[in-house]
Amino acid sequence: MADHDHKPAPMVDEVSDFEILELAVRELAIEKGLFSAEDHRVWTEYVHTLGPLPAARLVAKAWLDPEYKKLCEEDGVEASKAVGIDWVMTPPTHFGTPSDYCNLRVLVDTPKLKHVVVCTLCSCYPRPILGQSPEWYRTPNYRRRLVRWPRQVLSEFGMQLPEDVEVRVADSNQKTRYIVMPVRPEGTEGWTEDQLAEIVTRDCLIGVALPKPGITSNAKRPVLKAKNPVHHDH
Amino acid sequence: MSSSTREEVLRHLQTVGQLQPALHKQTHAPAPTEITHTLYRAYTRSAHDVGGEYDVPIEWHEKEEEVWELNTFATCECLAWRGVWTAEERRRRQNVDVGQTIYLGLPYYGRWLMTAALILIDKQYVTLTELHDKIEEVRKRYEQS
Numbered sequence: 001m002a003d004h005d006h007k008p009a010p011m012v013d014e015v016s017d018f019e020i021l022e023l024a025v026r027e028l029a030i031e032k033g034l035f036s037a038e039d040h041r042v043w044t045e046y047v048h049t050l051g052p053l054p055a056a057r058l059v060a061k062a063w064l065d066p067e068y069k070k071l072c073e074e075d076g077v078e079a080s081k082a083v084g085i086d087w088v089m090t091p092p093t094h095f096g097t098p099s100d101y102c103n104l105r106v107l108v109d110t111p112k113l114k115h116v117v118v119c120t121l122c123s124c125y126p127r128p129i130l131g132q133s134p135e136w137y138r139t140p141n142y143r144r145r146l147v148r149w150p151r152q153v154l155s156e157f158g159m160q161l162p163e164d165v166e167v168r169v170a171d172s173n174q175k176t177r178y179i180v181m182p183v184r185p186e187g188t189e190g191w192t193e194d195q196l197a198e199i200v201t202r203d204c205l206i207g208v209a210l211p212k213p214g215i216t217s218n219a220k221r222p223v224l225k226a227k228n229p230v231h232h233d234h
Numbered sequence: 235m236s237s238s239t240r241e242e243v244l245r246h247l248q249t250v251g252q253l254q255p256a257l258h259k260q261t262h263a264p265a266p267t268e269i270t271h272t273l274y275r276a277y278t279r280s281a282h283d284v285g286g287e288y289d290v291p292i293e294w295h296e297k298e299e300e301v302w303e304l305n306t307f308a309t310c311e312c313l314a315w316r317g318v319w320t321a322e323e324r325r326r327r328q329n330v331d332v333g334q335t336i337y338l339g340l341p342y343y344g345r346w347l348m349t350a351a352l353i354l355i356d357k358q359y360v361t362l363t364e365l366h367d368k369i370e371e372v373r374k375r376y377e378q379s
Contacts, residue, residue, distance in 0.1 A: 022302040035312035098314030120285030135297035144287040226298035
């Protein structure tokens, strides 16, 4: 084998096979009239608008308003409207996104109950209200272990739960998506909705972190760099 | 993809050999009587059904999204928006039908992308030749730019 001079170099400087195939598939689909270039542009723009802010606001609002909290528990899709997300009408289709369906459940933590979300079969994630899923959420590793060793996995994310706190893992599927409403932390008395929303990070909404005054971003983790990265608006 | 020299063919076979899943049980296309209920159930499990499998702790990463990944997501959603497939069909194809090697071996959106290419072929919107020609055309365009 003449393998010595052929170290498997990652595709960095040249165009990748994925980039070529992506363009080929998109152009063929448009040429055949399966969808239009405008459809694709509109969809991409829609994705650019997505992120965890509406879900953070939903939680902050519910912390301040018991009536709204009740609505969140009873009908997550209806409650989403108050933070600007209409699961049916906001996506460009006006019939919801094809892949997320329209059934959001808000899992309400208590001091003795902690929820955390996974999708063992896929990587289902409430995109319309939380944006694109993080890389670690998509790994087979997270999906394998969280349902069986949740306390250990949570401790790897920096959350040490006392024995008397029950952990409940929600396994998403094609028709049901979840976000976690953590317990409002101490030290936030008298805060405004804006202030509260700032500490409800994406990781808090998935359930692998707890909100804390002064912490407004996800825990620092190594970032796998893209060759040609997307720049989102936020 | 064609391999033009003996050296390329050997390198390709060696790489493919390394991607074969490691089986911890001898397999020899056995007689039906050798398949117990337990084995039957295990063989009919699909590769994406990973909940509860053993694994060791790893370092959790964030990842920047590639432009082609976002474009692939948009393409797949547009194909569903305009009725070419449903999300359930897409999931079945990209999680189950790809098999374990591709399922665990390709990037997340790499599977989406392959599946989008295959649906155009399988539903006869394009021929395999058209896809090959388009890939070559795009590659040449990149090389010239």
